[in-house]
Amino acid sequence: MLEYSLLAGILFGLYFGLVALGLNLIFGVMKIVNLAHGDFLMLGGYGAYIVFTDFHVNPLITLLVEIVIFVLIGFPLYYLLVPRLQASRDPEMLSLILFFGLSQVIEALATLRFGSSERSIPGTVLGDGPISLFQQTFPVAWVVSGAISLLAVGAIYIYLYRTRIGQLTRAVMAQREEALSTGIDVQRISAIAFGIGIAGAAVAGVLSPFMMGSITPSMGVGITITSFAVIVIGSLGNPLGTVAGGIIYGVALMFMQTYFSSWANLLPYLLLIAILLVKPTGLFGRRMRNA
Amino acid sequence: MRRLAVRPAPKRLIPMLVILVAVVAAFAAAPRVYSNQLLLFNTIVYLVLAQGLNIIYGFTGYLPFGYVGFFGAGAYGFSLAVLHWHTPPLAALALGTLVAIILALILTPLLRLSGAYFAVANLAASEAVLQIVSNPNLTDFTKGPYGISLEKIYNPTLSYGAAVVTLAFTLAIVVYLKSSRFGLALQAIREDPISAGMAGVNVVRGRVLAWLMSALVAGLIGGIFAWYVSVFYPETVFDLSVSIFAIVFALFGGTATLVGPILGVLILYGIYNVIGISTPAYFQLIYGLLIVLLILFLPNGIVSLIDRGTRRVP
Amino acid sequence: MSREGSSGAGRPPILAVEHLVKRFGGFRALDGVGFTLNAGEILGLVGPNGSGKTTCINVISGIYRPDGGRVLLDGHAAGGLPSHRLVRLGVNRTFQVPKPFLAFTVRENVEIAVAYGRDPHADPREFIAFAGLGDVVERQAATLNSAQQKMLDLARALSTRPRLLLVDELAAGLNPSELEVVAEKLISLTHLGIALVVVEHLLGFIDRIAHRVVVMNAGRDIFHGGLGEASRDPQVIEVFLGG
Numbered sequence: 001m002l003e004y005s006l007l008a009g010i011l012f013g014l015y016f017g018l019v020a021l022g023l024n025l026i027f028g029v030m031k032i033v034n035l036a037h038g039d040f041l042m043l044g045g046y047g048a049y050i051v052f053t054d055f056h057v058n059p060l061i062t063l064l065v066e067i068v069i070f071v072l073i074g075f076p077l078y079y080l081l082v083p084r085l086q087a088s089r090d091p092e093m094l095s096l097i098l099f100f101g102l103s104q105v106i107e108a109l110a111t112l113r114f115g116s117s118e119r120s121i122p123g124t125v126l127g128d129g130p131i132s133l134f135q136q137t138f139p140v141a142w143v144v145s146g147a148i149s150l151l152a153v154g155a156i157y158i159y160l161y162r163t164r165i166g167q168l169t170r171a172v173m174a175q176r177e178e179a180l181s182t183g184i185d186v187q188r189i190s191a192i193a194f195g196i197g198i199a200g201a202a203v204a205g206v207l208s209p210f211m212m213g214s215i216t217p218s219m220g221v222g223i224t225i226t227s228f229a230v231i232v233i234g235s236l237g238n239p240l241g242t243v244a245g246g247i248i249y250g251v252a253l254m255f256m257q258t259y260f261s262s263w264a265n266l267l268p269y270l271l272l273i274a275i276l277l278v279k280p281t282g283l284f285g286r287r288m289r290n291a
Numbered sequence: 292m293r294r295l296a297v298r299p300a301p302k303r304l305i306p307m308l309v310i311l312v313a314v315v316a317a318f319a320a321a322p323r324v325y326s327n328q329l330l331l332f333n334t335i336v337y338l339v340l341a342q343g344l345n346i347i348y349g350f351t352g353y354l355p356f357g358y359v360g361f362f363g364a365g366a367y368g369f370s371l372a373v374l375h376w377h378t379p380p381l382a383a384l385a386l387g388t389l390v391a392i393i394l395a396l397i398l399t400p401l402l403r404l405s406g407a408y409f410a411v412a413n414l415a416a417s418e419a420v421l422q423i424v425s426n427p428n429l430t431d432f433t434k435g436p437y438g439i440s441l442e443k444i445y446n447p448t449l450s451y452g453a454a455v456v457t458l459a460f461t462l463a464i465v466v467y468l469k470s471s472r473f474g475l476a477l478q479a480i481r482e483d484p485i486s487a488g489m490a491g492v493n494v495v496r497g498r499v500l501a502w503l504m505s506a507l508v509a510g511l512i513g514g515i516f517a518w519y520v521s522v523f524y525p526e527t528v529f530d531l532s533v534s535i536f537a538i539v540f541a542l543f544g545g546t547a548t549l550v551g552p553i554l555g556v557l558i559l560y561g562i563y564n565v566i567g568i569s570t571p572a573y574f575q576l577i578y579g580l581l582i583v584l585l586i587l588f589l590p591n592g593i594v595s596l597i598d599r600g601t602r603r604v605p
Numbered sequence: 606m607s608r609e610g611s612s613g614a615g616r617p618p619i620l621a622v623e624h625l626v627k628r629f630g631g632f633r634a635l636d637g638v639g640f641t642l643n644a645g646e647i648l649g650l651v652g653p654n655g656s657g658k659t660t661c662i663n664v665i666s667g668i669y670r671p672d673g674g675r676v677l678l679d680g681h682a683a684g685g686l687p688s689h690r691l692v693r694l695g696v697n698r699t700f701q702v703p704k705p706f707l708a709f710t711v712r713e714n715v716e717i718a719v720a721y722g723r724d725p726h727a728d729p730r731e732f733i734a735f736a737g738l739g740d741v742v743e744r745q746a747a748t749l750n751s752a753q754q755k756m757l758d759l760a761r762a763l764s765t766r767p768r769l770l771l772v773d774e775l776a777a778g779l780n781p782s783e784l785e786v787v788a789e790k791l792i793s794l795t796h797l798g799i800a801l802v803v804v805e806h807l808l809g810f811i812d813r814i815a816h817r818v819v820v821m822n823a824g825r826d827i828f829h830g831g832l833g834e835a836s837r838d839p840q841v842i843e844v845f846l847g848g
Contacts, residue, residue, distance in 0.1 A: 033407040033411065035411075081583075084587055088590060089590075092406045092407055093352070093354060093406055093410075094590055096406070096407050096410055097354070097582060097586055098586040100356070100535075100582065101578075101579045101580070101581070101582025101583040102579065102583055103579070104575050104576070104579030105575075105576055105579035105580055105583065106579075107579075108572045108573070108574075108576035112570075112573075112576070116572075221414075222418075225411065225414060225415050225418065228411050228415075229415070262427065262428050263422075263426065265422050266419055266422045266423065269415040269416065269422065270415075270419055272411070272412060272415045273401070273412050273415055273416055273419070276401075276408055277400050277401070277403070277404075472717070472721070475713065475716070476717060478706070478708070479706050479709070479717050482708055483704050483706055483707075485668060485688070485704060486700075486704040486705065486706060486761070487706075487717075488667065488668075488687060488688030488689050488692070489666065489692060489697060489698060489761070489765075490692070490717050490721055490761060490764075491689050491692040491693065491718060491720075491721030491723075491765050492717070492721050493687070494689065495687070
């Protein structure tokens with residue numbers, strides 16, 4: 001039981017690291033909390049669901065297509081919304097409200113288009129039979145999702161630390177003002193990060209029917225809060241910190257579901273509040289966030 | 292002799308009192324001439340919530356996405372007092388309000404957080420309260436997910452009256468904040484908390500008082516809502532869209548003013564009901580778009596069309 | 606402990622800073638700095654960038670809590686008190702980057718400080734006039750230029766009737782004639798018995814107004830005395846020139 005909870009928690013944790021990755025990247029680069037994060041994830045999930053039910057395409061293929069599509073959506077969306085916000089008097093609060101509005105728009109459109117009932121994709125689509133890990137058996141989908149999460153985090157890591165644009169991205173993360181003054185095209189770097197951020201949400205979304213059991217248009221808000229909890233547990237602006245935050249969250253969730261199942265829904269909310277209050281710098285970070 | 296420091300002039304106070312009296316009188320008299328009392332009641336609820344949000348967001352800059360948590364706490368505090376202890380409605384309202392204030396006190400540490408952290412943590416807090424109230428394990432006490440039914444005390448006339456009184460009380464708080472040095476101090480905290488401290492303002496005390504005042508009015512109107520409708524589910528009184536509506540109404544009109552949130556509610560909630568769309572998703576779509584457009588093109592609300600600096604608007 | 610400047614009259618100095626320590630993570634921004642100041646005196650606080658001058662003012666004005674050492678006002682411990690309490694005790698300050706309430710008018714900026722300061726019946730116009738902002742009383746602070754915003758900071762600080770005024774780089778960016786006006790204003794404050802700590806890079810300005818200076822380096826006080834002697838002190842020369 002204990003080993004099972006622990007391993008399942010790690011698999012889920014890797015996935016939650018992926019869920020929160022894009023939110024963290026966008027926050028790190030442009031200091032904007034994308035409150036529509038969970039809704040982009042939901043769209044990614046519906047994309048996979050519809051392509052699977054209508055055309056019987058494997059979600060893993062949809063996943064690759066969605067990365068391209070969401071990066072391409074992210075670009076114009078960034079230029080439409082963010083530069084105007086950053087010129088305003090209080091970009092942080094206004095962006096929060098604006099992306100909250102965007103979240104409502106996406107949820108409403110999804111409800112109108114897909115209906116409000118729950119949708120799911122059978123787990124066997126990703127492979128047959130349970131997989132054994134350390135004498136414990138898990139659904140294939142969990143293991144596949146964990147592996148994809150690792151790949152995605154690895155890709156972000158390589159992007160940030162092994163490419164030219166990634167290097168510039170880190171410069172913008174560390175010192176936006178100085179990056180501007182040294183002539184880095186901050187807008188372009190930010191637009192790319194925005195695209196990658198929501199593409200990350202979409203990737204997590206493709207896997208969400210398997211990891212969360214089902215998807216609905218209204219799942220976004222809860223996912224956004226959970227993601228926020230994960231990046232707060234980890235550290236802001238650091239992809240590896242997000243994975244650590246995800247694993248801590250995933251293990252805690254599994255133990256809650258095993259031993260206090262009826263209260264497990266409370267976990268993300270209480271964890272978020274507790275960490276913000278007790279260790280406002282996150283478990284692995286030291287950024288100030290007090291008023 | 293030294294002259295007294297120039298206080299906010301009474302000439303600013305009088306128009307605000309006129310607006311207060313006119314709005315309250317209109318809602319007190321309206322049921323005699325307009326038959327849809329539920330619509331009037333809901334309008335009052337949103338006027339109170341939009342102004343309550345204005346108290347904390349407009350004057351101190353804290354945006355409580357989970358503002359509905361106080362509304363729900365008031366509704367449940369009221370209902371549980373009636374159900375378990377057969378408390379008379381007015382006393383139960385006091386208890387419901389107290390529950391909301393206690394919740395606000397528990398959440399006071401959130402005020403240490405800045406901007407987005409406060410907003411999201413507050414949203415999480417209201418979701419947590421909903422999860423607790425609707426948990427099946429607590430059905431004996433809270434009725435869990437099955438909701439509340441209070442037919443025995445159903446009294447639309449009296450509860451409508453209570454709502455009108457609450458509206459007057461809430462508007463009076465905003466008038467006070469617009470015309471007192473305490474209100475100016477809160478806005479100074481919003482502008483720059485460090486400078487506010489150097490102006491001699493007790494920043495922590497100011498924030499906490501504004502927070503408790505805004506929780507108080509939301510809890511009170513939440514209890515009255517429970518009384519008026521008398522049958523509801525946890526999702527009804529902890530519905531995130533209640534927070535959204537209050538935020539949109541206040542923002543649309545213009546925060547840190549008396550007339551802004553009133554205009555916001557009357558115009559937007561009016562349109563909402565006149566159009567009478569029956570699919571909630573369309574509302575959500577329209578309100579979401581409205582938020583986006585407001586932030587992009589009119590971040591200080593429609594009152595900023597009248598005057599560039601909204602601080603002069605009553 | 607007694608350093609130069611503490612009067613022998615038996616009254617404690619208006620401000621005594623003793624072995625003050627302030628850490629940010631592992632970095633010691635203040636590492637045992639100490640000095641005293643009497644009523645009507647102007648102390649220049651000088652030192653290279655990052656030597657801890659502004660941090661010192663931030664601790665004395667209650668923006669940071671000290672991690673060690675003491676701040677004494679009239680001999681009473683005042684370290685770690687919130688800003689508004691210190692304002693009541695007679696401390697105020699200006700900011701290097703001015704921090705007025707941008708949405709407020711000049712008059713409101715001053716009114717709020719009068720209302721919550723030590724003399725709620727004072728006339729705000731007195732401070733506005735002193736700061737030379739009489740022509741812009743009804744302007745929004747956001748529309749003022751940076752020199753005007755600095756003077757508004759000064760007006761707001763004086764509105765609470767401080768006995769100890771901490772001035773953080775008020776002179777930077779002013780032209781010579783403006784400098785002279787500001788120097789005279791600050792000196793005139795000492796005639797009211799106000800004590801001033803002046804942080805400044807312009808040594809000519811310090812020379813014009815300060816009775817004595819404390820030179821800081823790496824969070825410590827390395828020299829107390831006149832500016833002239835300081836310029837001949839080998840340790841000070843080392844810090845300023847040797848980097």
